[in-house]
Amino acid sequence: MILQSNSHFTEQAVRLALLGLPYILSVTVVFLFWRLFVLRDAKSGRPKHLREPPGPFALPIIGNIHQLGSEPHTAFVDLAKRFGDVMKIRIGSRPVIVLHGKQAIHQALVRQSVDFAGRPDFFGFRTTISLGGGSLAFSNYDEAWKLHRKLADNALRHFTSGRQSVAFERRVTYEATELIKFIMGTNESTVVDLSQILKFSVSNVIFNLLFESRHGLEDAKLKKVVDGNDLFIEEISGSDIADFMPWLSPFIRHKMKAFENQVKLFLSFLEDSVKDHIENYGEGRESDILYYLMTLLDSMDSQQREKVTDKRILATVNDFFGAGLETVATTLSWVFLYAIYYPELQKEIQDELDEVVGRDRLPTLADRGKLPLTEAFLAEAARHSSVVPTTIPHMTTRDTVLEGGFNYFIPKDTVVFVNLYSLQHDPKQWDNPEKFNPRRFLIEDGNGIKLDVDKVDSMMRFGGGRRRCIGSEVAQMELFLFFTILLHQCDLRNVAGQDLTLDGKGSLLVIRAYPYKLEITRRS
Numbered sequence: 001m002i003l004q005s006n007s008h009f010t011e012q013a014v015r016l017a018l019l020g021l022p023y024i025l026s027v028t029v030v031f032l033f034w035r036l037f038v039l040r041d042a043k044s045g046r047p048k049h050l051r052e053p054p055g056p057f058a059l060p061i062i063g064n065i066h067q068l069g070s071e072p073h074t075a076f077v078d079l080a081k082r083f084g085d086v087m088k089i090r091i092g093s094r095p096v097i098v099l100h101g102k103q104a105i106h107q108a109l110v111r112q113s114v115d116f117a118g119r120p121d122f123f124g125f126r127t128t129i130s131l132g133g134g135s136l137a138f139s140n141y142d143e144a145w146k147l148h149r150k151l152a153d154n155a156l157r158h159f160t161s162g163r164q165s166v167a168f169e170r171r172v173t174y175e176a177t178e179l180i181k182f183i184m185g186t187n188e189s190t191v192v193d194l195s196q197i198l199k200f201s202v203s204n205v206i207f208n209l210l211f212e213s214r215h216g217l218e219d220a221k222l223k224k225v226v227d228g229n230d231l232f233i234e235e236i237s238g239s240d241i242a243d244f245m246p247w248l249s250p251f252i253r254h255k256m257k258a259f260e261n262q263v264k265l266f267l268s269f270l271e272d273s274v275k276d277h278i279e280n281y282g283e284g285r286e287s288d289i290l291y292y293l294m295t296l297l298d299s300m301d302s303q304q305r306e307k308v309t310d311k312r313i314l315a316t317v318n319d320f321f322g323a324g325l326e327t328v329a330t331t332l333s334w335v336f337l338y339a340i341y342y343p344e345l346q347k348e349i350q351d352e353l354d355e356v357v358g359r360d361r362l363p364t365l366a367d368r369g370k371l372p373l374t375e376a377f378l379a380e381a382a383r384h385s386s387v388v389p390t391t392i393p394h395m396t397t398r399d400t401v402l403e404g405g406f407n408y409f410i411p412k413d414t415v416v417f418v419n420l421y422s423l424q425h426d427p428k429q430w431d432n433p434e435k436f437n438p439r440r441f442l443i444e445d446g447n448g449i450k451l452d453v454d455k456v457d458s459m460m461r462f463g464g465g466r467r468r469c470i471g472s473e474v475a476q477m478e479l480f481l482f483f484t485i486l487l488h489q490c491d492l493r494n495v496a497g498q499d500l501t502l503d504g505k506g507s508l509l510v511i512r513a514y515p516y517k518l519e520i521t522r523r524s
């Protein structure tokens with residue numbers, strides 16, 4: 001009986017438990033849902049009617065790191081196929097929004113520029129700012145940054161437009177011809193890996209712009225800048241893992257210290273160059289960017305002057321080398337690789353140059369607009385290689401809603417990755433995007449074939465909005481002059497037996513071509 005009643009009780013209990021199970025489960029689910037979403041909403045401040053961007057399930061501790069692989073820009077594209085052009089992932093414990101495609105990127109960077117104009121407080125950025133006294137590229141969006149950016153914009157525009165642009169053009173042309181002399185010596189033909197030497201030439205262009213001086217292409221000082229910059233780029237492009245897993249900091253302190261020392265060394269070297277140069281400054285001098293900036297500072301009222309310390313001027317020097325050396329030299333490296341990979345296109349470009357420029361003078365910036373295939377080739381090389389695959393990471397400056405049909409809530413201080421590669425290889429925008437085809441940038445109008453400038457702009461290779469690359473005009477002048485002068489003066493050829501690949505290797509900040517050699521022969 002007892003047994004019976006016991007079994008009855010057990011049966012009853014089981015039945016009750018089974019009947020109650022869905023109830024208990026529902027209550028648990030509702031509770032968890034409340035904990036996970038409603039409570040988090042309260043924390044993030046997301047209004048109930050707004051969604052947050054979708055994204056893949058994130059593992060504890062590492063988040064989605066395991067899904068990013070060695071080429072995050074392509075891994076992001078694969079994830080975006082499942083989750084859409086605005087996606088939320090987690091790197092370690094930190095939420096990151098990743099933007100893909102023209103519509104989302106243009107909406108954030110250009111239309112809602114201020115909301116997305118911040119920079120995260122990453123360790124590498126913080127270190128550069130604190131040791132360098134500021135940074136255009138890495139400082140967050142605030143009043144001092146705005147003033148600094150205005151000054152630097154002003155200075156660069158001064159030297160790349162009007163009468164001053166002629167002097168700048170002369171300097172770049174000189175560097176391009178010195179490069180040819182240096183490589184060729186008295187030979188008619190030579191075999192060379194251009195990647196490193198291009199950095200010396202481009203470095204000289206920046207030296208010239210900032211200090212109105214240049215160095216021999218084997219000069220130890222120049223080598224110091226290029227080597228220092230290489231290490232800096234290496235460190236800064238491998239975003240520090242402690243930015244996303246702060247608890248790891250104590251374990252990688254030695255690595256952080258090494259980076260600090262590297263930045264210190266590089267900055268102290270630049271500081272010496274700046275000091276030497278500034279000693280010769282005379283009131284009102286404007287012959288290079290440093291003097292021009294000093295003259296601008298002199299004309300400021302005390303309130304403005306307080307925001308822009310002398311250290312910020314040094315930071316500008318660092319910014320120009322950091323952002324303008326690797327990008328231009330690596331793009332040129334790609335451009336010459338495409339030229340030997342597609343010899344028939346190289347020949348067509350040389351024919352175009354010979355027809356428009358002739359053989360009695362060198363190409364000049366005034367020839368731009370008359371050389372559609374040459375310019376289309378440069379544009380396609382930039383698109384196909386995606387040299388700078390993502391912008392420098394952004395951060396939201398306030399709680400915002402990404403408009404333009406997306407309607408996603410993104411809280412203040414959220415890190416945002418902008419995947420330019422996705423835009424430049426988007427099959428919706430580019431027919432057969434993996435094919436190298438410069439003619440995609442040509443259009444025919446009543447007056448013949450010309451460059452489709454809107455299409456060139458649509459690849460947003462310099463970003464957009466408040467944080468758009470400040471050196472885009474300098475870069476385009478350099479790329480045009482180095483490329484056209486080299487092809488006008490020389491034939492470039494692949495070296496017998498060398499297998500070329502158009503695959504790149506790199507990080508989020510820069511994609512480099514695999515090392516290659518080319519054979520250069522003087523043209524008659």
Ligand code: HEM
Nearest residue numbers: 136137323324327328331391392462463467469470471475
């Ligand atoms: C082919 C050459 C170049 C490419 C593809 C390139 C591309 C870019 C991109 C994508 C950004 C990030 C924009 C963003 O974060 O949204 C950027 C920022 C920047 N670039 Fe360039 N760049 C080039 C050359 C140069 C040159 C020659 C200079 C200087 C002389 C320069 C100076 C800067 C600076 C200072 C920033 C930071 C701007 C800011 O945060 O406000 N860049 N560049």
